[in-house]
Structure formats: structure tokens, C-alpha cells
Amino acid sequence: MLPISYAIRNLLRDPGRLLQKVGGAGIVVFLVFAAGAFNQGMHRILSASGSPQNVILLGAGSEESVERSEVPIQAETLAAAGIQDITTRLGVSAVSGEVHYMAEVIFPTGHKAQALLRGVTPTAFEVHRSVRILKGKYPKPGEVLVGKLAHHNLGVSAEMLSPGQTIKFEGQSFTVAGIFTAPGTVMESELWFDRNDLMTLTQREQLSCVVVRLESPESYASADLFSKQRLDLELSAIRESDYYAKLSAFYAPIRTMTWLTAALIAAGAIFGGLNMQYAAFASRIRELATLQAIGYSRPAIYLSLVEESLLATLLGTLLAVAMVLIFLEGQTLNFSMGVFRLTLSGEIALAGLLTGLLLGIIGSITPAIRCLGTSLPSALRS
Amino acid sequence: MTVFNPPTSSDPHGKEVFIRCRNVSKSYRKGKTIVTPLEALDLDVGRGEFLALMGPSGSGKTTLLNLIAGIDSPTTGELWVDKQNLASLKRGQLTAWRAKHCGYIFQLYHLVPILTAFENVELPLLLDRSLSRKERHSKVAAALDLVGLANRADHRPTELSGGQEQRVAIARAIVTNPGLLVADEPTGDLDRKSATQVLDLLREFSSEYRKTIVMVTHDAVAANAAQRTLHLEKGQLVEQVQITTSEPTEV
Numbered sequence: 001m002l003p004i005s006y007a008i009r010n011l012l013r014d015p016g017r018l019l020q021k022v023g024g025a026g027i028v029v030f031l032v033f034a035a036g037a038f039n040q041g042m043h044r045i046l047s048a049s050g051s052p053q054n055v056i057l058l059g060a061g062s063e064e065s066v067e068r069s070e071v072p073i074q075a076e077t078l079a080a081a082g083i084q085d086i087t088t089r090l091g092v093s094a095v096s097g098e099v100h101y102m103a104e105v106i107f108p109t110g111h112k113a114q115a116l117l118r119g120v121t122p123t124a125f126e127v128h129r130s131v132r133i134l135k136g137k138y139p140k141p142g143e144v145l146v147g148k149l150a151h152h153n154l155g156v157s158a159e160m161l162s163p164g165q166t167i168k169f170e171g172q173s174f175t176v177a178g179i180f181t182a183p184g185t186v187m188e189s190e191l192w193f194d195r196n197d198l199m200t201l202t203q204r205e206q207l208s209c210v211v212v213r214l215e216s217p218e219s220y221a222s223a224d225l226f227s228k229q230r231l232d233l234e235l236s237a238i239r240e241s242d243y244y245a246k247l248s249a250f251y252a253p254i255r256t257m258t259w260l261t262a263a264l265i266a267a268g269a270i271f272g273g274l275n276m277q278y279a280a281f282a283s284r285i286r287e288l289a290t291l292q293a294i295g296y297s298r299p300a301i302y303l304s305l306v307e308e309s310l311l312a313t314l315l316g317t318l319l320a321v322a323m324v325l326i327f328l329e330g331q332t333l334n335f336s337m338g339v340f341r342l343t344l345s346g347e348i349a350l351a352g353l354l355t356g357l358l359l360g361i362i363g364s365i366t367p368a369i370r371c372l373g374t375s376l377p378s379a380l381r382s
Numbered sequence: 383m384t385v386f387n388p389p390t391s392s393d394p395h396g397k398e399v400f401i402r403c404r405n406v407s408k409s410y411r412k413g414k415t416i417v418t419p420l421e422a423l424d425l426d427v428g429r430g431e432f433l434a435l436m437g438p439s440g441s442g443k444t445t446l447l448n449l450i451a452g453i454d455s456p457t458t459g460e461l462w463v464d465k466q467n468l469a470s471l472k473r474g475q476l477t478a479w480r481a482k483h484c485g486y487i488f489q490l491y492h493l494v495p496i497l498t499a500f501e502n503v504e505l506p507l508l509l510d511r512s513l514s515r516k517e518r519h520s521k522v523a524a525a526l527d528l529v530g531l532a533n534r535a536d537h538r539p540t541e542l543s544g545g546q547e548q549r550v551a552i553a554r555a556i557v558t559n560p561g562l563l564v565a566d567e568p569t570g571d572l573d574r575k576s577a578t579q580v581l582d583l584l585r586e587f588s589s590e591y592r593k594t595i596v597m598v599t600h601d602a603v604a605a606n607a608a609q610r611t612l613h614l615e616k617g618q619l620v621e622q623v624q625i626t627t628s629e630p631t632e633v
Contacts, residue, residue: 003508009496290492293453294506294554295481297474377448380488 001300002291007308010284017280018312021273025316025359026323028262028269032355033324035262036348039255041333041340043248048184050244052217053087054127057210057227060234064246066100070206073097075233079210082226085219086212087126094126094213099198101208105154105191106168113154116190116338117169119198127213130185136163136178143177145192149339152332153189167191170201186244186338211240247337266355270362277309278367285371289379302368309364310357317356321349400561400594401427401450406459406469407617408445419445421617422459429561430592432585434599434608442617443598444566450596451484451564452476464561481509485555487565491547493539499526499550500535506558525553529583545576552583556593563587565597569604581607 011018057079062069076097080086087094099119106112118124122138125131139145144167151161159165165176174193182188199205212223220239227235281288288301324344331342374382403425409418419442427433435443448454449461452468455476461468463483471479480486485506493502503525507518526532529549539547548568555563565584569577585607587593597608605611613621 001508006494006497013496286492287494290488290494291505292477293451293480293486293492295477295509297477375454377445377454380448380453380492381444 002296002304004307007304007311010308011311014280017276020276021309021312022316022319024269024273024276025313025356026319027316028266028359029313029317029320029352029355030323031262031265033320033344033348033352034328034342035258036351037324037328037342037344038258038333040345040348041342042251042255042335045184045186045338045340046244046248046251047241049186050239050241051129051213052239052241053214054240055083055212055214055220055223055237056240056243057212057223057235057237058208060236063236063238063243066209066243067102069100069208071097071209071235072233073205073207075230075235076207076210078230078233079212079223079226082230083212083214084222085215087215089126092123092126094123096120096124096127096211097195097207097209098124098211099195099202099204099208101198101202101204103169103202107154107156107160108166109156109160111154111156113156115150115154116186117193117198118187118190119193119195121195124192124211127211128182128187129213131180131182131187134179134181136176139177139192139194141194141197142172142174143194144174145178145180146176147188147190147192148179148181149188149332150191152339153334172201189334189338251335266359270359273359273363274366277364278370281305281364281367281371285374285379285382288372289374289376289382292376293380298372301372302365305368305371306361306364310360313356313360313363316359317353320352320356398429399426400429400431400464401425401596402460402462403446403449404460406446406449406456406461408442408449408454409457419617420449420456423617423619425612425619427594427596429594430588431610432588432595432597432608434597434605434611435614436599436602436605436611437614437620441614443614445617446614447564447566447596447598450562451486452480453486481506482558483560484562484564485558485560487548487551487555487563487568489567489570491539491544491551491571493547493550493554495539498536498538499531499542499546499553502539502550503553503557506554510558521557522553525557526550528556529553530579543576544572545579548572548576548580549583552580556587556591561594563593563595565595567599567601568597569599569601577601577604 056066057071057075058066059069059071076095080093080095101117101119102114103117104112105115133145134148146161151158161176163176163178166173167176180192214220214223217239223237227237291301292298328342329344332339333342403423406420406423407418408420409416419440423446435446437443445454449456449468450463452471456469459469466479468476468479494505500522503522504518507513507521523532526535529552531546531549531553534542534546542550569580572580581604584595584597588595599605610622612619
């Protein structure tokens with residue numbers, strides 16, 4: 001076995017080439033981190049947004065989009081009475097009739113942005129248990145409760161959506177009453193209004209959906225039976241977790257594209273790296289032959305060359321980790337459903353590390369085999 | 383095919399035979415033609431003998447040297463070095479054999495440029511797991527001392543003259559205390575003064591340490607340093623010159 005110091009010193013033999021290799025590997029691994037963080041962030045927010053204990057009663061035929069759904073307003077009270085195993089707290093049944101609406105809001109600065117609005121009653125907090133008011137209070141008519149990350153989605157500063165600020169919707173001014181959090185869910189980028197306000201302004205007489213919180217996910221059958229028995233209401237019951245899983249599937253092509261892009265760039269980097277590595281090894285054919293003449297076996301020299309390449313790509317991986325921590329970690333990204341954070345999870349770190357290892361191994365084995373394939377007498381004379 | 387025994391007899395000059403080639407040929411394909419640089423060669427070299435191989439380019443000198451050093455394998459014939467028939471060894475076994483029994487000195491030194499003189503000399507010793515770090519360092523220091531470069535241990539090859547580089551290469555070749563030293567034009571790239579130093583060292587290893595040395599050279603003056611000179615032409619031995627004096631020849 002050649003000492004590891006031999007591989008380390010070989011790395012420093014050509015600083016320009018080392019820089020190229022480390023930089024190339026760093027960029028590829030960074031892309032893998034970015035693709036992983038993007039996919040995982042989007043998947044997580046959609047997964048976390050739906051609870052298996054919650055059932056959404058939507059208008060039949062509108063199962064794909066709650067915004068297009070219409071549910072008779074009396075469905076809320078009928079569901080509370082007709083569905084078994086509904087969670088209750090302090091005598092209040094966890095049944096929340098809601099209006100979901102995508103519309104433009106206008107800020108005092110004149111800035112306009114599309115926002116996801118939700119008209120709720122106080123029972124919404126019984127159904128969406130992760131929601132907590134961070135600042136301020138529950139909104140009265142003429143007020144609005146804003147999600148912690150809504151400002152990202154709307155492209156304004158956090159101050160512009162802090163309590164006391166105003167926004168305009170359908171010509172009417174609303175004061176921000178408070179800020180809520182619902183960690184890791186799409187709700188954090190929504191604006192919650194008093195339901196009556198929203199219904200009046202949008203001239204709706206029907207709800208978008210009724211969300212029911214059950215004692216356990218197994219009680220879904222009761223909600224499903226209710227929707228099938230009450231044909232007059234034209235309802236369809238769907239688990240909240242299934243609803244968001246379907247949405248997640250809707251975004252699957254985008255996620256596949258990001259992985260595909262990262263994979264194609266990685267493949268390009270491997271082919272480019274193969275050439276660069278071959279040039280690096282080829283310039284040392286005689287030295288490698290000398291090592292064989294001294295008594296080092298070919299496998300020992302292969303191993304040293306792979307070590308050398310791995311050291312460079314692992315340095316690149318470290319560089320990528322540093323770039324992720326500086327430029328990516330904690331950044332928020334908008335998509336039509338809301339806002340999600342990019343984070344470097346254990347799985348993504350492992351994927352990046354594996355990419356670095358693969359770049360190092362695949363990028364060096366073929367050039368090493370080619371360079372050590374020359375017959376020893378010829379290599380000694382090269 | 384004739385099967386020969388290990389060289390236990392004495393050669394015609396009364397020395398114990400250390401290298402014995404019998405009917406050794408080497409052929410290889412070059413494009414569409416088969417080239418035979420060595421053909422049915424017989425040769426005995428005594429233990430502790432210093433042998434020079436001369437001949438025009440393409441006469442098979444380096445091919446023979448590579449066969450004796452276990453760098454290459456003969457196509458036919460038997461090649462014994464001490465008690466080992468190298469023709470019967472596979473590539474991996476030849477590599478292991480070289481590590482223990484043969485030191486190779488190249489015309490262009492072939493030092494690893496990123497390592498110091500000390501580290502270059504230490505390279506062959508790293509293959510011997512039984513040696514402690516202290517033992518290795520002691521052997522390297524002794525080898526460098528023997529070639530007169532103890533004070534250059536920390537220098538890299540680029541900081542040494544050609545003659546010094548070749549002496550480091552010699553230290554690397556002898557550090558494992560092999561019975562056989564092979565040298566491919568070891569003075570070919572040196573000035574006369576450095577060449578003399580190198581040849582003096584080789585003579586010393588042969589006469590004082592009983593190392594068997596086979597040296598390829600184009601230089602008749604260098605060949606004079608050897609005890610015997612063989613001339614090859616078209617893969618055949620054509621002439622041999624015996625130097626009777628054991629004293630170093632004026633170079």
C-alpha cells in the first residue's frame with residue numbers, strides 16, 4: 001500500500017488542476033444538494049400540510065382543487081351532527097367550514113400580489129392543530145391574520161405584514177390583527193380572514209369545504225358514509241393527507257426534472273473529469289511504472305490513484321456543504337401552494353456525500369486502468 | 383522442453399552462479415509483425431559479479447535487463463536468479479519478487495518528484511510491513527550515508543544535481559539489501575565526474591557487499607568499470623571481454 005501522504009502530495013502537484021477538480025465536484029454536489037433540498041422541501045410541506053385525522057368534505061367532482069369546490073353552508077352543521085368520532089374540545093366539535101380563495105391583494109405602497117385567502121371561524125383552530133398565533137390576536141371583521149411566511153409569497157417585507165399594517169382586497173381595507181405559524185405547512189403562507197367578510201366580498205353563498213377532525217384516522221369510514229348518504233349535499237370525503245399527497249403527485253414532474261438536471265450535469269462532470277483525470281495520470285505513467293518496478297502491485301497503485309481522486313472530490317463536497325450553508329440553508333422558495341424552506345437534511349447530506357464518492361471513484365477508475373494498462377517495460381521508457 | 387536446475391554449480395570463472403539464462407527468447411507483437419529482440423540466449427552470471435551489457439540500439443540489452451530484473455517475462459526458456467525461476471512467476475509474483483530481491487537503477491533516475499530524497503529511498507521499505515518506522519528510518523539513513531547524501535535527505539529531486547539524483551536512486555535500489563542490482567545506462571545522463579562517482583559506488587557494492595550487478599551501457603568507459611562485458615547484437619551474445627583486475631579501472 002502506498003502511504004496516503006503520497007496521494008495528498010500528488011493532489012498538490014498541479015494546483016490549477018486540483019482547483020478545477022475540486023470546483024467541478026463542488027458544483028455538481030451543490031446541485032445535488034439543491035435538487036434534494038428543493039424536492040424534499042416541497043414534498044415535506046405538502047406531506048405535513050395534511051393530517052390523516054382530518055377529512056375534507058369537498059363538492060363532488062372538485063376533489064382536485066378546494067378552490068373550485070362548492071359546499072352548501074349547512075353541510076357544516078350537518079357534518080357535525082352526522083359524522084361519528086369527531087374530536088371535541090371544551091364542548092366544541094372540530095368542524096370547520098372554510099372558504100378558500102385565490103385573489104389579488106394590494107399593499108399601501110401599490111404593490112399587488114396573488115394570495116391564497118382562507119375564510120375561517122374560530123373552530124379552524126380545533127381542526128388545524130398546528131396553527132398557533134405568534135403575535136396579535138384572532139381577526140375580527142375587517143381584520144386579517146397572516147401566516148408567518150406569507151410575506152415571502154407576496155414579495156413584500158415582513159414589516160409590511162406586521163400587526164397594525166393594512167392591505168386592500170376587493171376595495172376594502174383590512175388591518176393585520178396577528179401573525180400565525182403552522183410549522184412546515186402551506187397554511188403559513190396564507191391570509192386568514194373572518195369567513196363572513198370573505199363570503200361577502202367574494203359574493204359567495206357556499207363554502208369551499210368543511211374540514212372535520214376525527215378521533216383517529218380509522219374513523220374516516222364514518223365521514224365517507226356521511227358523504228355518500230347525504231346525496232342532497234353532493235359531497236366527497238377525502239382524507240386531508242390524501243388530498244395533499246395528490247397535490248404532491250401533481251408536482252412530481254417538476255421534482256423529477258430537478259433530479260434529472262442534476263443527474264445530467266453530474267454525468268457531464270464525470271465525462272469531463274475522466275478526461276482531466278486521464279491527463280493527470282498520463283503525465284505520470286513513468287512514475288507509476290517506477291513504483292511497479294520497485295515492487296508496488298497494480299492494485300496498490302490503483303488504490304492510491306482512486307484515493308487521490310476521492311480526496312479531491314471530497315474536498316469539493318466540503319466546498320459544496322459550505323456553499324449550501326452560506327447560500328441555501330434556510331432560504332425560502334415560493335410555489336403556487338405556498339412557501340417552503342430549503343434545509344440540508346441528513347438524507348440530502350448523504351446523497352451529496354455519495355455523489356462526491358461516485359465522482360471520485362468513477363472519475364478515476366477508467367483513467368487509472370488505462371494508464372496502468374501499458375506494459376511495464378514500455379511505461380518505464382515512456 | 384529442457385528443464386534446468388537452479389544454478390548451484392560454478393561458472394567457468396569459478397564463481398557461484400547467481401543468474402542463469404537458458405534458451406531465453408523474448409518476442410512481442412508490434413503491429414502486424416512479431417519482433418524477437420532476444421533469441422535462444424544462454425548466460426551465466428556469478429554471485430557478486432559486475433557485468434556490463436553493451437551493443438547497438440535494438441540489440442536486446444534492455445530487454446535482457448528487464449527479464450533479469452523480473453520486469454518482463456521470457457517468451458521461452460528459463461531464467462533463474464538465485465533459487466528462483468522467474469519464467470515461472472506470474473505478474474503479481476514477479477512484483478513481490480522484485481520488491482525483495484532486485485534493485486533497479488534507471489538512466490533518468492525515475493525519482494518521485496513530490497517526495498524528498500529520504501522519502502524516495504524509503505518507498506521500497508514501506509512494502510515491508512515487518513519493519514518499524516524507526517527501523518525504516520535507520521535503513522534509509524544508512525543507504526543515504528553510503529551514497530554520500532546524508533546531508534541531502536530533505537531535498538526534493540528538483541533541488542539535486544543529476545549525479546545526486548542518481549545516487550539517491552542507487553540508495554533506493556540498495557535500501558532493501560537485494561542480491562541483484564540492475565542498471566540501465568546509469569551514467570548515460572551524467573557528466574564524467576558524476577559518472578565516476580556512480581560507477582565507483584556500483585563497483586563497491588559488487589566487491590564489498592557481494593551484490594550481483596548487471597549494467598546496460600553504451601559507454602565503453604563505463605563498461606570498463608565492470609568485471610565482464612558482454613556484447614549483444616540482434617538478440618545474440620557475440621563477444622565477451624573479461625577484466626581480470628579487481629581494481630577499479632580508470633574512468
